[in-house]
Amino acid sequence: MDACMTGALIKEDSGKVEYYTDKCVGCWMCIMACPYGVITPIPEQKKIAKCDLCPHLDTPACVTHCPTAALVYSDTDPSLLHEPIAITDDIEDEPVFIEG
Amino acid sequence: MTYVIVGNGIAALRAAEAIRARDAEGTIKLITDEAYPVYSRPLTSYLVAGWVTDERMPVRDTGHYDKLRVDLVLGRKAIAVDAEAKIVTLEGGEQVSYDKLLLATGAAPKPTDIGGAHLSGVHGLRTWDDSREILERLQKTQHAVVIGGGFVGMSTARALLSRGIQVTVVVSSNRVLSMMLPLEAADLVRRRVEDKGMKISTGTDVVEILGDDASGVTGVKLQGGETIKCELVIVGKGVNPRLDLAKSAGLDIGDAIWTDSLMRTSNSDIYAAGDCVESFDHLRNQRRSAAIWPNAAHQGRVAGANMAGARHGAEGFFGMNALDFSGLSLIAGGITLGGEGYEVLREQGESANGNPWFRQIVFDGDKLVGFVLVGEIKRAGILTGLIRKQVSCRSFAETMLSPGFDMMKLPVQLRKQMLATVNPLAAQFSA
Numbered sequence: 001m002d003a004c005m006t007g008a009l010i011k012e013d014s015g016k017v018e019y020y021t022d023k024c025v026g027c028w029m030c031i032m033a034c035p036y037g038v039i040t041p042i043p044e045q046k047k048i049a050k051c052d053l054c055p056h057l058d059t060p061a062c063v064t065h066c067p068t069a070a071l072v073y074s075d076t077d078p079s080l081l082h083e084p085i086a087i088t089d090d091i092e093d094e095p096v097f098i099e100g
Numbered sequence: 101m102t103y104v105i106v107g108n109g110i111a112a113l114r115a116a117e118a119i120r121a122r123d124a125e126g127t128i129k130l131i132t133d134e135a136y137p138v139y140s141r142p143l144t145s146y147l148v149a150g151w152v153t154d155e156r157m158p159v160r161d162t163g164h165y166d167k168l169r170v171d172l173v174l175g176r177k178a179i180a181v182d183a184e185a186k187i188v189t190l191e192g193g194e195q196v197s198y199d200k201l202l203l204a205t206g207a208a209p210k211p212t213d214i215g216g217a218h219l220s221g222v223h224g225l226r227t228w229d230d231s232r233e234i235l236e237r238l239q240k241t242q243h244a245v246v247i248g249g250g251f252v253g254m255s256t257a258r259a260l261l262s263r264g265i266q267v268t269v270v271v272s273s274n275r276v277l278s279m280m281l282p283l284e285a286a287d288l289v290r291r292r293v294e295d296k297g298m299k300i301s302t303g304t305d306v307v308e309i310l311g312d313d314a315s316g317v318t319g320v321k322l323q324g325g326e327t328i329k330c331e332l333v334i335v336g337k338g339v340n341p342r343l344d345l346a347k348s349a350g351l352d353i354g355d356a357i358w359t360d361s362l363m364r365t366s367n368s369d370i371y372a373a374g375d376c377v378e379s380f381d382h383l384r385n386q387r388r389s390a391a392i393w394p395n396a397a398h399q400g401r402v403a404g405a406n407m408a409g410a411r412h413g414a415e416g417f418f419g420m421n422a423l424d425f426s427g428l429s430l431i432a433g434g435i436t437l438g439g440e441g442y443e444v445l446r447e448q449g450e451s452a453n454g455n456p457w458f459r460q461i462v463f464d465g466d467k468l469v470g471f472v473l474v475g476e477i478k479r480a481g482i483l484t485g486l487i488r489k490q491v492s493c494r495s496f497a498e499t500m501l502s503p504g505f506d507m508m509k510l511p512v513q514l515r516k517q518m519l520a521t522v523n524p525l526a527a528q529f530s531a
Binding site for chain 2: 001002003005006007023025026027028029030031032033034035036037039040041043
């Protein structure tokens with residue numbers, strides 16, 4: 001969501017990353033950013049595709065169909081849904097600049 | 101608590117959002133010299149191309165600032181900061197007090213000393229207003245010259261070409277996108293755009309812009325004496341961070357405003373984020389400017405959170421970018437060109453659709469520090485993540501050279517680690 005330059009990808013409060021296809025211009029910055037590689041380019045349309053958690057279903061389709069329960073849809077700790085940023089408890093009170 | 105933000109780019113917006121998320125009561129004032137709500141700077145060349153219209157420019161819906169309860173001061177320039185008294189002075193004399201201040205003043209195109217640059221029809225492309233002025237000039241433009249083969253130059257050239265304008269890009273170095281791409285990759289791009297009718301002149305410079313006050317620019321003269329006829333000149337020769345306020349506040353400045361990992365400046369009540377900042381580059385282990393949209397967004401978010409009482413550390417920052425030229429996509433990031441002390445691996449091939457592809461990865465010992473992907477860009481972000489987290493990954497480097505590289509090429513322990521940061525259940529399931 002940091003990388004998206006049009007506001008097409010936004011992390012909602014629920015933690016879900018929502019995709020607004022009308023805003024997308026197919027610049028591929030999200031593909032560059034997603035560390036799991038889950039964004040797919042659709043070059044012919046200049047749009048992207050990503051999992052939307054099947055908002056029209058109770059449970060995502062892939063989970064319902066998985067015969068071995070390899071796919072599990074679960075609630076996770078909400079505090080983990082927003083990108084963990086390094087907590088720096090040992091940071092000085094005054095700014096410290098790296099020499100370089 | 102009064103938070104004042106100077107600037108209206110993505111860093112300023114994300115900071116305002118982060119502050120409001122932590123502080124429901126504080127006053128947030130956002131002061132900008134532009135007259136627009138926060139918009140996508142990278143989309144300015146799309147506006148020139150006609151690929152988007154004005155309504156697509158804002159990155160949030162109207163009413164967003166109202167929802168955030170941000171006091172917006174549009175079209176007013178902040179001209180001084182008194183860091184002792186904690187006051188920002190605006191053009192016209194108005195004074196604004198702050199408890200915490202964020203400087204998100206961005207950057208501006210480097211001024212050019214080429215003769216004739218004052219003529220009408222000579223433009224940089226940085227702001228929404230720039231796009232509008234260029235669009236006006238397009239009405240009398242058949243030929244355009246773009247000075248500079250970097251990201252802005254090539255994006256603008258791409259936009260003008262799509263309008264049916266004859267475009268020549270004049271590049272000082274031996275190749276386009278020279279900051280980002282090695283020669284082999286740059287030449288793939290060059291061949292594609294030349295196929296589409298763009299002219300590229302490398303190894304030369306514009307020494308004079310020709311024309312008169314009546315018609316504006318009529319042409320340019322190159323180093324070797326040749327002239328190119330044109331009615332529009334785009335100058336894409338880099339930007340300078342806007343440092344007036346930082347200087348006024350007496351902050352420590354290198355090439356840009358120094359910030360620590362909390363995005364604080366040398367004054368702990370003043371934060372800075374975005375293109376005006378020198379942040380920590382953990383790949384090169386030095387302070388460096390990495391002025392791109394995603395970094396500005398991240399820095400703004402961290403700065404805002406910390407202004408409102410958090411203690412979040414920003415990660416190290418590095419440059420990266422994504423482009424597409426008539427179906428030839430490219431994504432590059434980190435230390436892309438290698439150099440002394442780095443190991444460079446590369447591979448090329450041809451895709452099913454006949455497009456050439458090229459991949460280059462750069463290692464500093466065991467750690468990935470850079471990559472260039474041309475033609476096959478799927479899942480590039482996995483590489484970005486490996487760089488960002490400084491993962492020891494030389495052991496599976498060869499898998500990265502194939503377009504099929506995906507998460508399954510990562511060792512299972514690494515994959516589990518990555519997933520465990522968002523879902524502790526992941527650790528419980530075996531591969």
